[in-house]
Amino acid sequence: xxxxxxxxxxxxxxxxxxxxxxxxxxxxxxxxxxxxxxxxxxxxxxxxxxxxxxxxxxxxxxxxxxxxxxxxxxxxxxxxxxxxxxxxxxxxxxxxxxxxxxxxxxxxxxxxxxxxxxxxxxxxxxxxxxxxxxxxxxxxxxxxxxxxxxxxxxxxxxxxxxxxxxxxxxxxxxxxxxxxxxxxxxxxxxxxxxxxxxxxxxxxxxxxxxxxxxxxxxxxxxxxxxxxxxxxxxxxxxxxxxxxxxxxxxxxxxxxxxxxxxxxxxxxxxxxxxxxxxxxxxxxxxxxxxxxxxxxxxxxxxxxxxxxxxxxxxxxxxxxxxxxxxxxxxxxxxxxxxxxxxxxxxxxxxxxxxxxxxxxxxxxxxxxxxxxxxxxxxxxxxxxxxxxxxxxxxxxxxxxxxxxxxxxxxxxxxxxxxxxxxxxxxxxxxxxxxxxxxxxxxxxxxxxxxxxxxxxxxxxxxxxxxxxxxxxxxxxxxxxxxxxxxxxxxxxxxxxxxxxxxxxxxxxxxxxxxxxxxxxxxxxxxxxxxxxxxxxxxxxxxxxxxxxxxxxxx
Amino acid sequence: xxxxxxxxxxxxxxxxxxxxxxxxxxxxxxxxxxxxxxxxxxxxxxxxxxxxxxxxxxxxxxxxxxxxxxxxxxxxxxxxxxxxxxxxxxxxxxxxxxxxxxxxxxxxxxxxxxxxxxxxxxxxxxxxxxxxxxxxxxxxxxxxxxxxxxxxxxxxxxxxxxxxxxxxxxxxxxxxxxxxxxxxxxxxxxxxxxxxxxxxxxxxxxxxxxxxxxxxxxxxxxxxx
Numbered sequence: 024x025x026x027x028x029x030x031x032x033x034x035x036x037x038x039x040x041x042x043x044x045x046x047x048x049x050x051x052x053x054x055x056x057x058x059x060x061x062x063x064x065x066x067x068x069x070x071x072x073x074x075x076x077x078x079x080x081x082x083x084x085x086x087x088x089x090x091x092x093x094x095x096x097x098x099x100x101x102x103x104x105x106x107x108x109x110x111x112x113x114x115x116x117x118x119x120x121x122x123x124x125x126x127x128x129x130x131x132x133x134x135x136x137x138x139x140x141x142x143x144x145x146x147x148x149x150x151x152x153x154x155x156x157x158x159x160x161x162x163x164x165x166x167x168x169x170x171x172x173x174x175x176x177x178x179x180x181x182x183x184x185x186x187x188x189x190x191x192x193x194x195x196x197x198x199x200x201x202x203x204x205x206x207x208x209x210x211x212x213x214x215x216x217x218x219x220x221x222x223x224x225x226x227x228x229x230x231x232x233x234x235x236x237x238x239x240x241x242x243x244x245x246x247x248x249x250x251x252x253x254x255x256x257x258x259x260x261x262x263x264x265x266x267x268x269x270x271x272x273x274x275x276x277x278x279x280x281x282x283x284x285x286x287x288x289x290x291x292x293x294x295x296x297x298x299x300x301x302x303x304x305x306x307x308x309x310x311x312x313x314x315x316x317x318x319x320x321x322x323x324x325x326x327x328x329x330x331x332x333x334x335x336x337x338x339x340x341x342x343x344x345x346x347x348x349x350x351x352x353x354x355x356x357x358x359x360x361x362x363x364x365x366x367x368x369x370x371x372x373x374x375x376x377x378x379x380x381x382x383x384x385x386x387x388x389x390x391x392x393x394x395x396x397x398x399x400x401x402x403x404x405x406x407x408x409x410x411x412x413x414x415x416x417x418x419x420x421x422x423x424x425x426x427x428x429x430x431x432x433x434x435x436x437x438x439x440x441x442x443x444x445x446x447x448x449x450x451x452x453x454x455x456x457x458x459x460x461x462x463x464x465x466x467x468x469x470x471x472x473x474x475x476x477x478x479x480x481x482x483x484x485x486x487x488x489x490x491x492x493x494x495x496x497x498x499x500x501x502x503x504x505x506x507x508x509x510x511x512x513x514x515x516x517x518x519x520x521x522x523x524x525x526x527x528x529x530x531x532x533x534x535x536x537x538x539x540x541x542x543x544x545x546x547x548x549x550x551x552x553x554x555x556x557x558x559x560x561x562x563x564x565x566x567x568x569x570x571x572x573x574x575x576x577x
Numbered sequence: 578x579x580x581x582x583x584x585x586x587x588x589x590x591x592x593x594x595x596x597x598x599x600x601x602x603x604x605x606x607x608x609x610x611x612x613x614x615x616x617x618x619x620x621x622x623x624x625x626x627x628x629x630x631x632x633x634x635x636x637x638x639x640x641x642x643x644x645x646x647x648x649x650x651x652x653x654x655x656x657x658x659x660x661x662x663x664x665x666x667x668x669x670x671x672x673x674x675x676x677x678x679x680x681x682x683x684x685x686x687x688x689x690x691x692x693x694x695x696x697x698x699x700x701x702x703x704x705x706x707x708x709x710x711x712x713x714x715x716x717x718x719x720x721x722x723x724x725x726x727x728x729x730x731x732x733x734x735x736x737x738x739x740x741x742x743x744x745x746x747x748x749x750x751x752x753x754x755x756x757x758x759x760x761x762x763x764x765x766x767x768x769x770x771x772x773x774x775x776x777x778x779x780x781x782x783x784x785x786x787x788x789x790x791x792x793x794x795x796x797x798x799x800x801x802x
Contacts, residue, residue, distance in 0.1 A: 529706075531708070533708050534708045540581075542713070546585050550589075550596060553593050553597075557597050558600045560601075564797065
């Protein structure tokens, strides 16, 4: 019985083998195992369309061997650049040598000069159109190791020919691969405005109104690395604090001002202030121009906490006339600033810059409103709209001074309250006491919450934690808070985002093609040796025996 | 790494088996069927061994911090005595000269073993992007396995003979035990001297070659007597 079974297997065995092995191979072959030595997260450079123009880097896929800037040949290779070494000229030089992709390594401990240089490099990088994928990554120990090995093994060396041959066999390279890269357009990506209102005492439609505007998103050369601490979060923090203080005044019938105050946390602020544009359109559509015509002043806030700037600027598109609210607000602020005795060197100025309609992008958020002939101004501690730190990934928490921020919020709130009650310009009593004073702890915690995460407009959907938190906080102090989500127009999109903001990248150790060749030669030699050894095995045995006999006889 | 690397590994791993088949008396006697049969027996034996391990042996929980589990390793290797039974079965089933018996058994058994243990690793691992010396080491290890199985099957053959000198039987048994418990012994050495990669391979080779050399001597002595 058993004999027969074995006999059957015995006769059919080669056939079984023929059938099973190829099937197994076929089943297994699609598995692509990426079992790499190092894996790390890389953040892709910005890619977006704005008013029909494309910006940033247009591709995502990397699969190339790593090189450094010192390598002899970087054509069709992936170049690793260190952020503290890179500058505009050097970068262009690298591009000329035709790499397939660039990965820029960010150090955590860059000196002040290096930070400044990188920030201006960032602005230039964004202005360049780049067809190759550009990625950013934090330099950790693994990446440091990869970088030093690559730069060591691919250095330009003029050794002897033998040295070159040995090097080519022993050199270790790294193959960099991004896992499942894609950069699809996202036509349905929504931006979210958070808006609320404090109604004044009286007939609502006839009261004058002040609109407070701040955007809360961040921008940088790589979306998922941009925390936009100063430009982006300080405005929103100031807004929340002002909302809290004004909410106190409006809730008490004895201190109810005859002014409407509207709050707008606008989305997509870094993309030509799309949130404000949407808000103006909606306001004009729904209630005719009556609500807009009641608006006496639109006060935008951005970058209020610059560390090294001891000043507060009011940016306007045209100098306000002496009887306008903007003018009176400014003079209140100057007064309040003088009242703050502890900071005598603190400066306050009005910066006047005309809107350049021919320009692709607006410089400040108030220009969106000024175009519609509304009185508008932006308050900022930055003196220039061209400051590259407004659009940098290095605009981090460390660059923000909470003291300056608190002081600026205090000045703005104080002046605003004086404006709401129309207090005489000569009164200098201290308003900001008790509950009405700026709460430093609160400002700091909100600043930390916002600037601890990347808030690019690309991810700030309706359900994003930051959006929800801002809306909830605002609704604690202000009436009628709602989130207004909007998309770009289908036919003629004002803005278009792309996905693929961050990926896992794997660095696998690879050897040169020559190495394979050497191994092949060695294996062939080995097999030949085995061949002769087995062939002449009897000869070998008799030799062994003879020598053993000799040893015994001796 | 590359397909060439895969080919290199496969050539290094399996060519000794092919070369041995082609150049020895195996090809003269057209023993492909017998070798296939030996491979089948290998598979059946492994299946039985696995069933036995799963059924009768306590599960060995590997604690990575606690370093060595000698008892567990020895117990696990005790199942490898099943290999001897398998080898014995093949030897008794094969007809022909003693060296033919030993060679058929070794090439069939060892070939099946390295095919099933390493080919998938080569296919998946050696073709992947990452380079690792591991696959070259595996290929060399399959050469060591051939020597190991050759020694083992010649010992089993001698042990199965009735006309063997009774005085050398204990030595044969000891050698067989060394072969069966090769893994735990090497594991122990590995633990005493911290070895890995190439040094481990060298250790394995030294151990196997010394056992094989002694076995060869006995085998030759026995053939001549």
